[in-house]
Amino acid sequence: xxxxxxxxxxxxxxxxxxxxxxxxxxxxxxxxxxxxxxxxxxxxxxxxxxxxxxxxxxxxxxxxxxxxxxxxxxxxxxxxxxxxxxxxxxxxxxxxxxxxxxxxxxxxxxxxxxxxxxxxxxxxxxxxxxxxxxxxxxxxxxxxxxxxxxxxxxxxxxxxxxxxxxxxxxxxxxxxxxxxxxxxxxxxxxxx
Amino acid sequence: xxxxxxxxxxxxxxxxxxxxxxxxxxxxxxxxxxxxxxxxxxxxxxxxxxxxxxxxxxxxxxxxxxxxxxxxxxxxxxxxxxxxxxxxxxxxx
Numbered sequence: 001x002x003x004x005x006x007x008x009x010x011x012x013x014x015x016x017x018x019x020x021x022x023x024x025x026x027x028x029x030x031x032x033x034x035x036x037x038x039x040x041x042x043x044x045x046x047x048x049x050x051x052x053x054x055x056x057x058x059x060x061x062x063x064x065x066x067x068x069x070x071x072x073x074x075x076x077x078x079x080x081x082x083x084x085x086x087x088x089x090x091x092x093x094x095x096x097x098x099x100x101x102x103x104x105x106x107x108x109x110x111x112x113x114x115x116x117x118x119x120x121x122x123x124x125x126x127x128x129x130x131x132x133x134x135x136x137x138x139x140x141x142x143x144x145x146x147x148x149x150x151x152x153x154x155x156x157x158x159x160x161x162x163x164x165x166x167x168x169x170x171x172x173x174x175x176x177x178x179x180x181x182x183x184x185x186x187x188x189x190x191x192x
Numbered sequence: 193x194x195x196x197x198x199x200x201x202x203x204x205x206x207x208x209x210x211x212x213x214x215x216x217x218x219x220x221x222x223x224x225x226x227x228x229x230x231x232x233x234x235x236x237x238x239x240x241x242x243x244x245x246x247x248x249x250x251x252x253x254x255x256x257x258x259x260x261x262x263x264x265x266x267x268x269x270x271x272x273x274x275x276x277x278x279x280x281x282x283x284x285x
Contacts, residue, residue: 065203065239067253067280101203105237106281 001133001149007156013183013192016159023130023158028171032081034060034093037171040081041072047171048164060092064099070106077103083111127172130158137173145169145177148189155182155191162186194229200238200259205278208257209233216260216273223262223273236275243269255280 010016027044028051031037035051038044045054059069082088088110089096103110127144128134131153141147145165154165162179169177186192199222200206207229214227236257241250244261252258252274259273 062202062240062242065237067276067283070281098203105203105278 001129001153002131002157003149003152004157007159008152008191011156011186011191013155013162013186015161015164019159020131022132023160026130026168028167030081032087032091034091040079040091041075047167048161058092060094061098064092064094064102065105069102070108073099073103073106073108077108077111085110124173127169129153130160130168143175143177143181144173145181146185146188148191151182151186151189151191155186194233196225196227196229198225199223200225200273202238202240204238205235206238206275207233208236208275211257211259214260216262218262223271225259225273227259235278237278237281238273238275240271240273242271244272245269253280 026047028038028047030040030044032040035055039055039058042054042057045051057072059066059072063069064073076082076088076091082091085096085100088094088099092099100110102108124137126134126136127140127150129150135150137144140150144150150169151165154160154168155162160168162182165182166177166179169175169182183192194209196208196211198206200216201222206225209229209231212228212230214225217224217226238259239256241252244250250272253276256274256276259275261270261272263270
């Protein structure tokens with residue numbers, strides 16, 4: 001971690017204009033669930049971007065029967081993340097019977113159910129910071145958003161806003177971290 | 193000539209010729225078509241556009257055949273039911 005006293009002094013909880021370029025390029029992880037994380041098909045969603053825009057190319061529910069939905073379904077089942085009808089159902093927020101009927105209509109083959117993905121775990125053992133450094137969670141305070149080192153790095157060094165920090169930690173740790181949580185802890189440790 | 197009376201649902205296939213006297217009715221959450229089908233019949237796939245507002249323009253496939261409009265309830269609004277020849281799916285894939 002790289003902690004600077006002057007950057008902490010200047011930190012006001014808003015995104016800093018001169019922050020590193022790699023912070024601007026942060027994206028949400030791809031996750032199998034409708035409008036959660038980056039979509040499995042298409043470009044990843046940037047941190048702070050509108051999640052629904054990232055899914056605007058998706059076809060779901062009755063739209064799956066439209067003639068042009070065949071290409072989308074093919075791309076969906078070609079994805080390394082989608083290994084079963086249940087995975088597709090979760091990703092599209094659409095019942096599996098509808099997807100199965102649409103695949104039959106479009107001639108898209110569905111993977112064998114026995115190849116189904118393992119359920120996505122709710123947690124992780126480490127946190128990778130925007131600069132690429134990975135920290136084991138056992139070395140950080142619990143909850144992680146209360147750790148002064150993490151807050152200093154993200155808010156001050158990386159120049160991220162409170163909302164961006166909350167979204168990043170929610171995404172990377174598979175937890176619900178709110179902007180209010182981050183603000184409260186940043187005030188407690190005198191970063192704000 | 194064939195008297196047609198059957199339930200329709202999005203994604204389902206239906207055999208249709210030249211249609212006349214078409215009526216769509218909704219009941220118990222489903223939609224029923226009644227019509228007269230004449231001549232050679234082809235296989236079509238049922239589709240719908242939901243939540244239509246008055247004056248709204250709709251872009252349908254060039255080979256689409258409009259069946260009618262159904263108002264299921266005030267929450268969902270009006271739905272336009274139409275069908276497309278099943279051959280179109282092979283062309284678009």
